[in-house]
Structure formats: C-alpha cells, structure tokens
C-alpha cells in the first residue's frame with residue numbers, strides 16, 4: 001500500500017499526448033499473445049496494414065514500427081537520404097528542433113527557416129528558398145503538421161503548392177504525430193512522400209507504435225539512399241508486410257488496439273472527428289480569451305485543433321501553476337518546452353474527448369488561476385459553455 005492518499009475519480013490527462021485510451025481499445029488489447037509467424041497473426045497483420053492506409057488517405061504502403069514517434073522520424077530520413085544531403089526544415093518549435101538535431105546526428109545537412117515559435121510554416125519562405133536552389137541540392141523538405149510544443153498548425157496543401165511552384169524535386173516529409181486522427185490529412189492528394197506518425201495522440205492508443213506512409217517517389221528514392229539503416233529499413237519491412245508479417249516481433253497487443261482505434265474513427269466519421277477537435281479547440285480559446293490570458297499562437301490561421309498553449313503573465317511561472325492544478329485537482333497539463341519553459345502551459349484537447357471533459361479541464365484551470373494568484377478575469381468556463389450550447393447537435397444528427 002502506498003503512503004499517498006488515494007485520489008478518487010479519474011485523473012484528468014489533459015496533456016497533448018499521450019492521451020487517455022478508451023475502454024474499447026483497452027479491451028481489444030487485452031488478449032493472449034499469439035504466434036507472430038502463424039496464420040492468426042497473418043490475418044491481423046493483413047487487416048491492420050490495409051486499414052491503416054484509410055486514416056492516412058493513401059493507397060500506398062503504410063509501415064508500422066514498434067517504436068515511439070521519434071523512430072518514425074529516423075526511418076523517414078535513413079530510408080530516403082544519403083550522407084551529407086541537404087534538408088530544408090522550418091523551426092516551428094521544439095519538435096522541429098529535435099528532428100533537426102536527429103538529422104545532424106545522422107550525418108545530414110539540415111537548414112532551418114526560423115520563426116518566432118508563434119506561427120506555423122509560412123509556405124512562401126519554402127518556395128523562395130527552393131527557387132534559389134537551382135542545383136537541386138535540397139533533397140527533402142521536412143515540416144511538422146501540428147507543432148505540439150506551441151499549439152500552431154501548418155497547412156500542408158500550401159507547402160505542397162510551394163514546392164510545385166518552385167518546380168523543385170525535393171521529397172516532402174511531414175510529422176503528423178499529434179495531428180493524425182485530429183485534423184485532415186491526405187497523404188496521396190497532398191503529394192506527401194513520407195508521412196510520419198505515432199500511436200499515442202489522436203489515435204488514442206498507448207505509446208510505442210509509429211508509422212511511415214510512403215509514396216512511390218519515396219520508394220524510388222529508397223533504392224539509392226545510402227544512410228546506414230537496419231532496424232528501420234523499409235525493404236525488409238515491406239517484403240514481410242506483403243504477406244501480412246513483420247521482419248521481427250511486432251507489438252501484437254498494440255496492433256489489436258490499432259484495429260479497434262481505426263474502426264472507432266470510421267464509426268464516428270473522419271470528418272466528424274476533425275470537426276469535433278475544431279470545436280473543442282474553439283471553446284478552449286474562448287475560455288482563454290475570457291480569462292484575459294494570451295493564446296501563444298499569435299495568428300488565428302495557425303490555431304491548432306489539438307492543443308492550446310496559454311502564456312502566463314510575466315512574473316508568474318507556468319510550471320508552478322501546473323503544480324497547483326495537479327496537486328489540487330488531479331489534472332495534468334502540458335509543460336512549456338524550450339523557449340516556452342515556465343512561460344506557458346498547454347491544454348490538450350485531442351483524442352477520446354468531448355465537451356464535458358473539456359469543461360471539467362477548463363474549470364480546473366479557472367479555479368487554479370485563482371488559487372495560484374495569477375491575475376485573470378472569471379468567466380472562461382461560461383464562455384466555453386455558451387459556445388458549446390450554441391453549436392450543440394444531438395449525436396444522431398451528425399451521423400446523418
């Protein structure tokens with residue numbers, strides 16, 4: 001028995017991933033281990049590899065690694081690029097910085113387009129840079145769809161258009177780790193070459209599965225790519241996947257969960273899933289404005305449907321505030337990463353969540369602002385409730 005007093009009710013996990021796992025998925029995963037070289041696994045493998053394509057909106061292969069999302073970043077780079085290759089990245093926030101560090105460690109030559117960390121990607125800067133690259137030295141453009149550290153999204157259609165406008169052959173690689181199952185993603189239609197994702201955010205699964213959706217152009221690049229690779233090599237993976245198998249022991253329990261998660265997303269309808277996230281995000285922003293606090297993302301065009309970062313007023317440490325929230329109301333909010341450390345907290349509104357969960361979370365924030373002595377106005381929860389009531393729809397109407 002622990003010396004800590006029991007905290008009744010459920011913990012509010014309002015970080016922008018990992019997110020709470022629905023009971024249906026927990027139950028689906030709760031199965032005895034099976035022979036990963038046997039016929040029962042083959043059926044599961046074939047099913048999950050086919051259905052994974054539907055959430056990336058692709059007819060091309062989607063490979064699934066037993067790794068965190070970071071592994072899928074690495075897989076994308078090592079399978080398509082060669083030592084010294086130039087890659088163009090945009091410093092939208094901490095995840096862009098970490099991906100760049102990885103590219104350097106792998107022997108690539110990344111170039112960063114800076115931002116002030118309060119917007120998403122400005123595609124015109126990519127177009128300008130690629131237009132100057134007459135020799136086509138830049139081999140890939142790498143962007144983060146939803147910059148989880150800042151609460152700023154990027155419009156991938158614009159990035160695609162920018163690359164085309166520059167008539168540049170660079171591969172387009174996109175980190176969708178916190179956007180898949182949250183906001184629209186069209187791997188084929190938007191001409192993405194490698195879409196990278198992970199299991200523990202919009203997909204509502206535990207951490208430890210990661211994904212690469214791979215275009216034909218990326219598959220062709222893989223034939224001549226010279227970076228060293230072994231565990232993450234696509235060729236072994238694709239050869240085994242062709243029969244529903246994996247080159248090494250797959251995360252069988254998580255794959256059962258993945259089948260269930262994909263079914264759940266389609267039962268709700270992907271468009272409804274995206275609209276629900278937009279709505280929860282809008283209610284959250286209305287609460288933040290009513291409190292008189294600043295939304296970290298400074299341009300509405302880039303507001304994230306997955307997470308809202310909130311700046312605390314000068315002299316008020318955001319992590320001290322988060323501690324009050326956790327100690328008093330048993331809720332975890334996201335910490336400020338890197339440039340946002342101490343200056344902002346993040347409210348996750350992604351995954352298996354709904355209006356009343358978000359209202360509970362916002363109530364916890366509003367009460368804690370008072371307890372922590374952070375100057376603010378009342379009425380954030382009221383603003384969110386008013387918005388939800390105005391835009392309310394019975395579940396049956398959405399299905400129609």
Ligand SMILES: *Cc1c(COP(=O)(O)O)cnc(C)c1O
Pocket residue numbers: 017068069070071095144146147148175176177178198207
């Ligand atoms: C969470 C996250 C990552 C890192 O994923 P891990 O599963 O922790 O390796 C990378 N990029 C973005 C945008 C993320 O949100």
